[in-house]
Amino acid sequence: MIDLGLLINxxxxxxxxxxxxxxLAVSLxxxxxxxxxxxxxxxxxxxxxxxxxxxxxxRIAMAVYxxxxxxxxxxxxxxxxxxxxxxxxxDPLMGILIFxxxxxxxxxxxxxxxxIASRPAIRLRADYLMMTLIAMGEAVRxxxxxxxxxxxxxxxxxxxxLFAWMGDMRRVGVxxxxxxxxxxxxxxxxxxxxxxxxxxxxxxxxxxxTAECVxxxxxxxxxxxxxxxxxxxxxxxxxxxxxxQTVLAAAFTRTDWTFWPWLMVMVGxxxxxxxxxxxxxxxxxxxxxxxYYKHYFEAYIPFEVxxxxxxxxxxxxxxxxxxxxxxxxxxxxxxxxxxxRKLLQKxxxxxxxx
Amino acid sequence: MIxxxxxxxxxxxxxxxxxxxxxxxxxxxxxxxxxxxxTFAAIGxxxxxxxxxxxxxxxxxxxxxxxLIGAGSxxxxxVVVIGTLKKYGATLISLTISTLAIEIIVLAxxxxxxxxxxxTMGIISRMFMFRYADFEFIGLPGVLIVSTTLAxxxxxxxxxxxxxxxxxxxxxxxxxxxALASVLGVNVELVSTVSWFLTGGLAGLAxxxxxxxxxxxxxxxxxxxxxxxxxxxLGGISSIYGxxxxxxxxxxxxxxxxxxxxxxxxxxxxxxxxxxxxxxxAIVLLRAPHGVVGIFEGVRARGLSLRGIMRLKx
Numbered sequence: 001m002i003d004l005g006l007l008i009n010x011x012x013x014x015x016x017x018x019x020x021x022x023x024l025a026v027s028l029x030x031x032x033x034x035x036x037x038x039x040x041x042x043x044x045x046x047x048x049x050x051x052x053x054x055x056x057x058x059r060i061a062m063a064v065y066x067x068x069x070x071x072x073x074x075x076x077x078x079x080x081x082x083x084x085x086x087x088x089x090x091d092p093l094m095g096i097l098i099f100x101x102x103x104x105x106x107x108x109x110x111x112x113x114x115x116i117a118s119r120p121a122i123r124l125r126a127d128y129l130m131m132t133l134i135a136m137g138e139a140v141r142x143x144x145x146x147x148x149x150x151x152x153x154x155x156x157x158x159x160x161x162l163f164a165w166m167g168d169m170r171r172v173g174v175x176x177x178x179x180x181x182x183x184x185x186x187x188x189x190x191x192x193x194x195x196x197x198x199x200x201x202x203x204x205x206x207x208x209x210t211a212e213c214v215x216x217x218x219x220x221x222x223x224x225x226x227x228x229x230x231x232x233x234x235x236x237x238x239x240x241x242x243x244x245q246t247v248l249a250a251a252f253t254r255t256d257w258t259f260w261p262w263l264m265v266m267v268g269x270x271x272x273x274x275x276x277x278x279x280x281x282x283x284x285x286x287x288x289x290x291x292y293y294k295h296y297f298e299a300y301i302p303f304e305v306x307x308x309x310x311x312x313x314x315x316x317x318x319x320x321x322x323x324x325x326x327x328x329x330x331x332x333x334x335x336x337x338x339x340x341r342k343l344l345q346k347x348x349x350x351x352x353x354x
Numbered sequence: 355m356i357x358x359x360x361x362x363x364x365x366x367x368x369x370x371x372x373x374x375x376x377x378x379x380x381x382x383x384x385x386x387x388x389x390x391x392x393t394f395a396a397i398g399x400x401x402x403x404x405x406x407x408x409x410x411x412x413x414x415x416x417x418x419x420x421x422l423i424g425a426g427s428x429x430x431x432x433v434v435v436i437g438t439l440k441k442y443g444a445t446l447i448s449l450t451i452s453t454l455a456i457e458i459i460v461l462a463x464x465x466x467x468x469x470x471x472x473x474t475m476g477i478i479s480r481m482f483m484f485r486y487a488d489f490e491f492i493g494l495p496g497v498l499i500v501s502t503t504l505a506x507x508x509x510x511x512x513x514x515x516x517x518x519x520x521x522x523x524x525x526x527x528x529x530x531x532x533a534l535a536s537v538l539g540v541n542v543e544l545v546s547t548v549s550w551f552l553t554g555g556l557a558g559l560a561x562x563x564x565x566x567x568x569x570x571x572x573x574x575x576x577x578x579x580x581x582x583x584x585x586x587x588l589g590g591i592s593s594i595y596g597x598x599x600x601x602x603x604x605x606x607x608x609x610x611x612x613x614x615x616x617x618x619x620x621x622x623x624x625x626x627x628x629x630x631x632x633x634x635x636a637i638v639l640l641r642a643p644h645g646v647v648g649i650f651e652g653v654r655a656r657g658l659s660l661r662g663i664m665r666l667k668x
Contacts, residue, residue, distance in 0.1 A: 120635070126446070128643070132635065135583060139580075255461075302473040321439055
């Protein structure tokens with residue numbers, strides 16, 4: 001017999017991770033797939049979102065309820081969180097209000113972070129941008145793990161449970177909220193890239209010079225897309241923190257938060273949001289399965305299974321790029337009235353060959 | 355006596371130029387930044403670890419082995435991964451992502467090795483430092499002497515190779531214009547492969563010396579990558595000589611700057627050391643994206659035009 005409770009837990013776990021990574025994949029797809037900006041600093045935005053959540057949720061709640069007089073936010077974190085949670089569990093309105101305020105603050109801060117991180121190299125070739133963003137992501141993590149008052153440095157901080165009022169339904173509720181936000185982000189980005197603005201983004205990607213020639217400010221468009229992308233990616237950090245209810249500064253590594261989203265987008269097919277969703281599903285299912293079943297073979301190997309997983313998925317990325325560079329679901333030309341899609345596809349292939 | 359800070363700085367800068375010249379060379383031949391470059395140094399770190407802690411031999415025996423393993427990895431990456439991807443028409447961005455994938459794979463292999471050693475032999479295999487195993491010569495740590503010698507040899511070697519040997523000249527031709535070079539009978543693929551072999555080897559070599567003075571762990575490579583990229587960008591990213599200058603500038607600034615700021619603001623600054631190369635990189639990209647080489651050329655061009663004006667006046 002399958003344990004029903006366990007099954008629900010597994011499904012919720014997969015759904016949560018799927019939703020969080022879907023946000024990242026969509027953000028990267030907007031930047032790389034549609035606009036051609038290779039953002040190697042996704043981890044930066046995720047960390048930005050999570051650090052703000054960790055540093056501010058508790059402090060805001062403390063100030064609102066006036067609890068924890070004379071306690072230090074970091075060293076007495078567990079106690080403060082307990083006090084705040086006790087109050088929050090009867091106060092749904094305040095919980096939702098703090099969440100809204102937090103999202104607003106995260107948006108502003110991460111828009112700024114995205115702007116600053118992309119500034120040095122936004123006018124230069126793509127490889128300069130990749131190098132700067134990778135370095136900036138690393139720098140944010142160094143600040144997070146060393147600046148103790150932010151999120152406790154090498155320790156962690158608890159995130160007060162803004163949804164404690166849901167009681168027993170809390171886990172399901174949070175999972176649904178995360179999923180709903182993820183779907184909203186997906187639909188919003190989808191609307192953006194199918195609008196005339198999306199056409200502009202693809203024009204910037206396909207031929208920068210032509211876009212410049214028809215009077216489009218390429219640098220400004222790119223900056224804007226990086227800012228939007230960073231804000232979207234930071235939501236993933238916020239939701240991840242609320243899912244775990246803790247923020248550990250060192251957790252926002254390049255592998256987990258930059259490489260996996262890239263893998264998802266490359267697997268699914270860049271410049272195609274449905275593809276990105278499929279890629280996310282494939283990668284998340286693979287990773288969760290490895291995590292569920294790793295204890296079966298953990299006893300037989302003298303090292304941690306996570307390294308095997310990384311080798312496997314790293315190889316998968318290279319193989320995908322060799323054998324199916326367009327991804328599982330390739331980009332389709334946008335519908336134009338009066339022109340059949342097949343003709344467009346043919347024209348595009350001819351222009352590529354030429 | 356030389357103050358220890360200076361020793362620290364020179365030693366770090368020496369290692370950095372071994373790495374930044376390699377990074378620049380791979381950039382020149384394949385036109386992509388190789389994000390796995392720092393991890394090749396981590397391979398060297400673990401070769402030294404093996405030689406000293408497991409075999410119990412002199413750590414300097416590790417240097418040639420690390421060179422060969424690093425070189426092999428570099429050549430493998432270029433020929434197998436990048437070569438195959440290029441054959442299937444991959445874009446430069448996909449090639450760059452593939453180096454990120456390689457970085458993760460190599461890092462995972464190193465971690466597997468570290469776990470294996472820890473679990474089967476009970477040796478601490480992360481966060482180690484082997485200053486005690488180094489020799490001392492007239493009051494100087496051996497690694498300082500060896501790294502300085504290597505750095506000088508590297509500069510001389512590159513200079514002689516690029517200006518005097520046929521291989522160096524064909525390398526320059528390949529960098530300048532691969533199509534034209536191959537028309538003139540240069541085996542472009544061979545030249546590129548040898549470059550990647552060399553750069554991987556240099557990275558391994560630098561990595562093998564690193565734990566004799568600094569802390570070594572699988573993440574060493576990831577950390578040092580920022581400094582490597584900063585040096586290379588400061589040097590104009592497409593000049594070997596620029597990379598040497600950039601390596602010294604970044605290496606010295608990173609160590610001396612951290613110490614100076616520690617005196618000024620307190621010891622907490624040392625944790626944020628990484629921000630120094632990052633800031634340098636950002637300033638270079640904002641103010642002089644062609645690096646020191648670009649500045650020199652600008653000055654020279656201005657000087658030439660000034661001379662031209664003078665001549666017109668006469």
